[in-house]
Amino acid sequence: MNAEPDRRRYDSLRRATQARETRVEIAVAARRLFVSQGWAATTVREVAREAGVSVPTVYAAYGNKAGLTRALADAADLSADVPRMLETLEASAADPGRQLAAMAAYDRRLFERAGDVIALVREAARTEPELAAAYREGRGQGDRTRELVFSSWPDGVLRRGLDVRSAVDVYAALCNIDVYTTLTVERGWSPDRVERWWSEALARELLR
Template sequence: MSDEAPRRRYDSLRRTAQALETRAEIAQAARRLFVAQGWAATTVREVAREAGVSVPTVYSVYGNKNGLTLALADAAGLSGDPARQLSELEAPDATPEVQLAAMAAFDRRLFESAGDLIVPLREAGRTEPELATLYRDARARADETRVAVFSSWRAGTLRDGLDVRTAADIYAGLCSIDVYNTFTAERGWSPSRVERWWRQALARELLN
């Protein structure tokens, strides 16, 4: 058998690997620029230059800047490990305290790994309806999880006078990207310290 046959056999795999590498390089370049100078100020041309590719390559891979942002947002959502959160929430021995801790841990993982993208995405939504919808839908899905968990608790678990919707509002106010950034970027807290405070504050504010 000639040497050409094995080489041809792996050409497709090589092209796929190269395409995935290019996608990743473009996404990483866009993330650096979005974080450094904001979403609105970043152009596709700058992303291409930062990634070391042509402008047509960026368009062929992601369509446009919105498509690139949507791909980054999808990756950000996975960075919190939603499967792990679901497993912890559904564990047979998961008490309300344990479930609150699981949700706080998810938010810590999400903000620690992708918090630098969430703020530019929110900024982009001010001028791009598609991205505003993306951000709003992500917030709504997070609320749905909280409402489902709180609704599963026995009567009397929530603090007196709290209904499920208000409890979800309080959670959203405490465990937000803005609170996380205030503690970590401005006050020097570690992510683990923020998570510990969230667990204590959520139990104190929500549970009898």
């Protein structure tokens, strides 16, 4: 039996695995530097040195610094477990209060696990049009999710005087990275406490 095809197949898998590991190492190094010294002050050369790879390797993996930052932002959404939120939203379609709690729980996970990434994307967006567009898209996607949920509720669920657009605005004013940071960093709240308060405040402000 000729083992050559099998060896080539496993060599291919090994190279693919090594490439993924390299991408992860670069991303971890970039996140560490972006957070510690700021996005604008961090160069691709520094990221490469921190990750222990060459500068061309960074460009080959992510294109440029903006591409690397966008990849970090995409990973942030995954880290917050979007499928978990969607599963709860579907399972609690008849319970608006529980749906609000599911969305608040997602935001808590997102800010707890990747708040630093969100902050650095917002910083970078001031000078990078590509990242400004990515930041707006991320905010817009959140708004669209809430609009979809709120629109599914029967008449009479929202507080008197609130339409769906206004309800989305109220949600955005309560559940955002700045409020989360103020409460957890400046005021010493635990993430659990923030999530409970958000759930209660959303129900109080949005539901009749």
